[in-house]
Amino acid sequence: METTLVRTNRMSPRKLSQKTLSYTALVLVTLFISIPFIYLVVTSLKQDVEYNAWPIRFLPATPQWGNYTEVFNPRHHIFRYAGNTLFLALAGTGLSIITSSMGGFAFSRFQDVPGRNRLFSIIIALIILPGMVTVIPQFIVFSRLKLTNTYWPWILWGVAGSAYSIFMFRQFFLTFPKELEDAAEVDGCNPFRIYWQIFLPNCKPALATAFIQGFSGVWGDWFTPVIYLSHAKTTLPVVIAGAFKDPQGNTLVTVTLAASVVYTLPLIIMFFLGQQHILRGVVTSGLKG
Amino acid sequence: MSKRLIHLSRRQSRTAWFYVFITPWLLGLVFLTIVPVAIGFLTSFTNYDGLNLPTLKFVGLRNYIRAFTADKDAIFAFGQTLRWAALNLPAWMTLSFILALILNQDVKGRGFFRTAFYLPSVMPAVALVWVWRIILDRNVGLLNAFISLFRPNTAIPWLTTYALPGLTMIAVWTGLGWGMVIFLAALQGIPDELVEAARIDGAGNLQIFRFVTIPLMTPVIFFVLVNGLVSSFQQYVLPQLLTAGAQISGVPPRSVYLALTHVNLQFFAYQRFGYGTALLWLLFLAIVLITIVVFRTQRFWVYTETEE
Numbered sequence: 166m167e168t169t170l171v172r173t174n175r176m177s178p179r180k181l182s183q184k185t186l187s188y189t190a191l192v193l194v195t196l197f198i199s200i201p202f203i204y205l206v207v208t209s210l211k212q213d214v215e216y217n218a219w220p221i222r223f224l225p226a227t228p229q230w231g232n233y234t235e236v237f238n239p240r241h242h243i244f245r246y247a248g249n250t251l252f253l254a255l256a257g258t259g260l261s262i263i264t265s266s267m268g269g270f271a272f273s274r275f276q277d278v279p280g281r282n283r284l285f286s287i288i289i290a291l292i293i294l295p296g297m298v299t300v301i302p303q304f305i306v307f308s309r310l311k312l313t314n315t316y317w318p319w320i321l322w323g324v325a326g327s328a329y330s331i332f333m334f335r336q337f338f339l340t341f342p343k344e345l346e347d348a349a350e351v352d353g354c355n356p357f358r359i360y361w362q363i364f365l366p367n368c369k370p371a372l373a374t375a376f377i378q379g380f381s382g383v384w385g386d387w388f389t390p391v392i393y394l395s396h397a398k399t400t401l402p403v404v405i406a407g408a409f410k411d412p413q414g415n416t417l418v419t420v421t422l423a424a425s426v427v428y429t430l431p432l433i434i435m436f437f438l439g440q441q442h443i444l445r446g447v448v449t450s451g452l453k454g
Numbered sequence: 455m456s457k458r459l460i461h462l463s464r465r466q467s468r469t470a471w472f473y474v475f476i477t478p479w480l481l482g483l484v485f486l487t488i489v490p491v492a493i494g495f496l497t498s499f500t501n502y503d504g505l506n507l508p509t510l511k512f513v514g515l516r517n518y519i520r521a522f523t524a525d526k527d528a529i530f531a532f533g534q535t536l537r538w539a540a541l542n543l544p545a546w547m548t549l550s551f552i553l554a555l556i557l558n559q560d561v562k563g564r565g566f567f568r569t570a571f572y573l574p575s576v577m578p579a580v581a582l583v584w585v586w587r588i589i590l591d592r593n594v595g596l597l598n599a600f601i602s603l604f605r606p607n608t609a610i611p612w613l614t615t616y617a618l619p620g621l622t623m624i625a626v627w628t629g630l631g632w633g634m635v636i637f638l639a640a641l642q643g644i645p646d647e648l649v650e651a652a653r654i655d656g657a658g659n660l661q662i663f664r665f666v667t668i669p670l671m672t673p674v675i676f677f678v679l680v681n682g683l684v685s686s687f688q689q690y691v692l693p694q695l696l697t698a699g700a701q702i703s704g705v706p707p708r709s710v711y712l713a714l715t716h717v718n719l720q721f722f723a724y725q726r727f728g729y730g731t732a733l734l735w736l737l738f739l740a741i742v743l744i745t746i747v748v749f750r751t752q753r754f755w756v757y758t759e760t761e762e
Binding site: 187188190191194195197198199200201202204205208216217218219220221223264265267268270271272275277278279281284287291295296297298299301302303304305306308321322324325326328331355356357360381384385387388391392402405406407408418421422425426428429432433436440444447448 | 465468469471472473474475476478479480481482483485486487489490491493494495497504549552553556557559561567568569570571572573574576577578579580581583584585586588589593594596599602627630632635636639684687688690691695700702714717718721722727730731734737738741
């Protein structure tokens with residue numbers, strides 16, 4: 166009894182100081198993480214002259230909500246660029262989800278087929294392969310085929326699916342019981358119907374993860390549209406990276422910041438909706454991959 | 455008779471179905487990966503400039519030799535990439551690891567912190583760069599304004615001379631969440647019995663950390679390290695957006711003139727497709743070699759479970 170008493174007395178201040186240290190660190194990191202977000206939003210509400218003044222003031226004198234209406238000024242054609250981006254993101258990701266889940270279904274349910282193992286090691290190799298190895302060679306081929314400045318590359322990338330998504334769908338489908346397809350097969354379902362009517366509707370978390378990953382990939386991609394597309398056909402990231410301009414051609418910094426907020430918002434919303442799946446996906450791909 | 459010919463055995467039909475399902479991917483593998491990579495490889499032995507197909511010449515290994523001789527920037531860019539990895543990786547990995555350790559304790563609001571720390575990695579590169587441009591700006595940036603509270607009128611050029619530490623800050627800010635989520639999941643996988651057993655044997659917190667936690671975490675540390683190395687060697691977009699005017703033909707300042715920057719400039723600023731692809735394969739080879747070296751060091755520090 167006495168020893169435990171002494172022990173708790175000695176332990177608690179140490180535990181307390183450890184707790185204080187932990188929470189202090191967490192608060193500091195939270196500040197480090199959140200200040201850039203906060204500073205982006207407050208600066209997007211300043212006038213350019215305010216932004217360029219020294220010493221700086223953290224908050225705007227009066228919030229310039231007009232910066233946000235200026236983003237949608239027809240002069241900047243934001244709806245056209247957003248439309249282009251949305252089309253590429255939805256078409257590419259939609260196609261990729263279908264073909265990748267088909268691939269994942271094949272690799273998880275047809276274990277005994279000749280050539281399967283060799284093909285599966287190619288999938289793994291492609292996941293590890295640094296992306297830069299294919300980007301430029303593909304660009305050389307597409308430009309020779311005169312497919313640059315069209316949306317065809319995105320469609321073709323979509324149809325081909327992604328090795329990473331195939332792997333993810335395979336992992337997901339492996340957890341489905343064998344009886345599920347046996348029963349369907351006895352009922353006379355062909356494999357395509359088993360995939361389409363049983364496996365696909367039952368893998369919503371994998372579909373959500375693949376969709377969010379694919380969509381944010383295209384939505385956030387600056388390099389590909391910049392090398393493939395002319396200005397009229399380009400996407401939002403290219404326009405925002407190049408900054409919004411006033412009619413005289415001067416850069417509008419704070420309006421571009423407002424546009425960055427608008428441009429980021431869909432991804433943040435999507436992240437909050439699919440958070441659980443995304444974080445689990447990060448962990449499984451990280452620890453098993 | 456004819457019926458028997460068409461009728462496939464179950465095994466054959468399963469094989470057929472398997473290939474039907476993977477046909478889109480297989481076509482992509484051939485036409486979007488194998489063929490382009492082969493063409494890219496052949497290109498590296500030519501003087502291709504994007505247009506000169508009629509006068510295309512085979513130049514042997516000249517492009518590869520050039521990378522080590524005439525082109526001083528190639529070696530410089532590679533060295534700068536090593537410096538970038540040496541600065542970015544330890545900072546990012548240590549911070550993510552410490553964060554995961556803290557969150558692995560019984561702290562209130564773990565879910566909140568986990569989400570909050572992951573949020574920066576959701577932000578697309580272009581928006582990210584605008585945020586950090588207004589923070590790192592030499593004249594009116596938030597960071598210099600903060601430092602000026604202690605040392606008035608500080609004007610550190612974070613986007614030019616000191617772009618490497620600037621870039622590290624951005625990489626840590628965006629990468630923290632990913633590293634933390636991976637490390638945290640691994641920490642939560644450490645069996646409580648092991649920690650309890652060590653405690654019963656009289657081990658203190660530090661000893662448990664040194665002799666139980668760290669060894670059990672080494673496979674994950676290894677995985678994160680390899681991943682981080684490979685992506686550090688492919689860093690291109692952030693410095694290009696941040697310091698090269700968001701132009702593919704723009705040249706970043708020397709401090710962030712990285713390997714892939716140099717490679718891509720060959721294509722998009724100088725139209726040297728032959729030389730550019732040669733540099734690309736050299737960089738790929740370097741990544742493979744470094745990964746192999748890191749894999750070889752595994753047996754000195756990565757703990758693997760042996761069955762007894």
